[in-house]
Amino acid sequence: MPFDNILVAIDGSEGSDRAFAQALELAAITSGRLTALAVEGPLPAYAATVGEVEEVRREKEAFFQTLVSRARQEAERAGVALDVELRPGHAAELIVRVAGERHADLIVLGHRGHFLRDHLLGSTADRVVEHAGCPVMVVR
Amino acid sequence: MSGLATAAILGAAILAASTISVEIGISVALIELALGVVVGNAFDLATPDWLAFFGSFAGIVLTLLAGAEVDVPQFRREWRASLAIGIVSFGAPFLGVLGFAYWALGWSGEASQIAGIALSTTSLAVVYAVLVETGLNQTLIGKRIMSATFVTDFGTAAALSILFVKPNLWIVPFIAVSALLVLGLPKLAPWFFGRYGNRVIEPEIKLVFASLFLLMWLGEKSHSHAVLPAFVLGLALSSHYARHRQEQERLRVVAFAFLTPLFFFKGGMSVSLGALLANLGVLGLLFAAKMAPKLVGVYPLARRYCAPNAVFTTLLMSTGLTFGTISSLYGLNAGIIDQTQFSLLVSVVVLSAIVPTVIAQRFFQPSAADEASRDAGLRIALPAIESEGR
Numbered sequence: 001m002p003f004d005n006i007l008v009a010i011d012g013s014e015g016s017d018r019a020f021a022q023a024l025e026l027a028a029i030t031s032g033r034l035t036a037l038a039v040e041g042p043l044p045a046y047a048a049t050v051g052e053v054e055e056v057r058r059e060k061e062a063f064f065q066t067l068v069s070r071a072r073q074e075a076e077r078a079g080v081a082l083d084v085e086l087r088p089g090h091a092a093e094l095i096v097r098v099a100g101e102r103h104a105d106l107i108v109l110g111h112r113g114h115f116l117r118d119h120l121l122g123s124t125a126d127r128v129v130e131h132a133g134c135p136v137m138v139v140r
Numbered sequence: 141m142s143g144l145a146t147a148a149i150l151g152a153a154i155l156a157a158s159t160i161s162v163e164i165g166i167s168v169a170l171i172e173l174a175l176g177v178v179v180g181n182a183f184d185l186a187t188p189d190w191l192a193f194f195g196s197f198a199g200i201v202l203t204l205l206a207g208a209e210v211d212v213p214q215f216r217r218e219w220r221a222s223l224a225i226g227i228v229s230f231g232a233p234f235l236g237v238l239g240f241a242y243w244a245l246g247w248s249g250e251a252s253q254i255a256g257i258a259l260s261t262t263s264l265a266v267v268y269a270v271l272v273e274t275g276l277n278q279t280l281i282g283k284r285i286m287s288a289t290f291v292t293d294f295g296t297a298a299a300l301s302i303l304f305v306k307p308n309l310w311i312v313p314f315i316a317v318s319a320l321l322v323l324g325l326p327k328l329a330p331w332f333f334g335r336y337g338n339r340v341i342e343p344e345i346k347l348v349f350a351s352l353f354l355l356m357w358l359g360e361k362s363h364s365h366a367v368l369p370a371f372v373l374g375l376a377l378s379s380h381y382a383r384h385r386q387e388q389e390r391l392r393v394v395a396f397a398f399l400t401p402l403f404f405f406k407g408g409m410s411v412s413l414g415a416l417l418a419n420l421g422v423l424g425l426l427f428a429a430k431m432a433p434k435l436v437g438v439y440p441l442a443r444r445y446c447a448p449n450a451v452f453t454t455l456l457m458s459t460g461l462t463f464g465t466i467s468s469l470y471g472l473n474a475g476i477i478d479q480t481q482f483s484l485l486v487s488v489v490v491l492s493a494i495v496p497t498v499i500a501q502r503f504f505q506p507s508a509a510d511e512a513s514r515d516a517g518l519r520i521a522l523p524a525i526e527s528e529g530r
Contacts, residue, residue: 041165042165042273043165043269043272043273044161044165044166044167044168044269045165045166045167045269045497046166046167046169046170046263046266046269046461046493046494046497047167047169047265047266047268047269047461048167048168048169048170048202048263048265048400048404048461048462048465049169049202049205049206049209049265049392049395049396049400049462050205050206050209050264050265050268051205051209051388051389051392051395051396052167052168052169052265052396053265053268053269053272055392057272088273088274088275
């Protein structure tokens with residue numbers, strides 16, 4: 001069965017919520033395994049005080065705890081077995097790497113549509129599509 | 141320009157710095173410094189007295205916070221490695237930069253000392269962010285690096301207070317009050333904070349601020365500097381703050397919301413872009429004068445205590461930001477260095493926050509998982525080795 005090992009990237013944005021909903025639907029149809037990867041973005045670079053770093057770290061922890069527990073609840077409601085991975089790092093790089101580690105046969109991710117960043121640097125979706133070793137579904 | 145007009149421009153710039161920092165993920169301090177340079181040079185703003193005053197006070201508050209962030213139990217466990225790396229990390233660039241500034245650049249003895257102090261620092265906050273982000277703060281190497289950073293910071297605070305002291309009779313009450321506060325405040329804190337703390341009027345923060353103002357006044361009267369007692373006071377309070385995180389948090393909120401932006405803006409506004417552009421060669425040489433002794437001095441010790449991540453350790457120990465800026469501003473305010481020298485030193489400090497960090501993260505970052513398993517191996521091996529030794 002194709003798509004029985006799906007990796008979906010989640011970050012709490014609207015795009016990622018839509019991607020997660022699609023991935024849940026797909027996993028329910030294929031009775032596949034679903035892994036949700038939450039990528040923790042970087043802490044403030046070149047901080048002058050430990051307090052600044054601590055504050056952002058605490059905010060992130062609280063945010064991702066909520067995000068992960070919400071994903072688990074939605075998966076449970078959909079009757080899909082869900083693994084969650086929370087990792088710090090660069091989003092595109094990690095999505096491709098974790099997909100490889102977990103032998104995912106499909107990556108699902110949302111499109112945020114940040115005008116400036118996308119046009120100047122390319123979006124996360126662009127980079128994942130370019131480097132992934134399996135099909136990628138970009139949900140708009 | 142009137143004081144209020146300056147305050148209005150600064151208020152807008154401080155707000156802009158906060159939002160830019162959140163959007164691009166770079167620390168607010170660096171953005172404040174950069175915007176300070178822009179505002180200072182574009183508007184040709186003279187630094188008003190109130191900004192100089194609050195900037196100096198903010199520097200002392202930052203020093204206290206740096207002391208309070210030290211993990212004393214961790215330092216006790218790792219004191220041997222931390223002392224060795226920390227002392228060399230301070231001493232080598234201090235002597236290297238001092239000598240370079242004095243003999244090669246022809247700076248005065250005191251200006252060279254300020255250069256040596258400002259460029260010998262290691263930034264605990266920069267190091268901490270890198271270690272936390274990668275999970276290395278939980279590993280032995282991460283803990284050793286953080287403890288060593290404390291030693292380097294202590295060296296900076298001590299040098300700034302001791303080297304420029306021209307003692308008079310006021311030094312006696314300055315030392316006595318410093319000792320009294322360092323020994324007494326941690327004992328008084330549980331009772332005072334318990335009885336008066338947790339209120340919106342924040343008596344516990346006022347107690348800390350009153351203590352710092354007293355130290356600054358006595359420091360000035362005795363022709364010394366309050367940076368060392370402020371750092372040691374923070375250190376003395378670190379155990380109390382470790383048990384009462386909310387108190388430390390409120391102190392940070394007050395400091396970050398109002399005081400530290402004034403400190404970093406004051407720093408940025410005092411930078412002359414013209415002087416900097418006219419001395420780009422000297423800037424490069426000063427950067428090399430900071431990095432070379434750090435790398436040469438720390439690397440052999442890092443190989444001994446932090447193998448196989450010696451390069452990563454050495455690069456992180458070469459970062460600097462807050463203490464470097466504090467030292468440079470002290471030199472400028474005290475008339476020891478001029479605006480060109482200040483501009484050069486602060487620019488090298490900022491470069492040293494960025495360049496070694498980027499290289500360390502990009503090319504030499506160890507895996508936290510590998511380090512954790514190495515630590516686990518060490519924990520198993522060490523008791524066996526110790527029992528064989530017996």
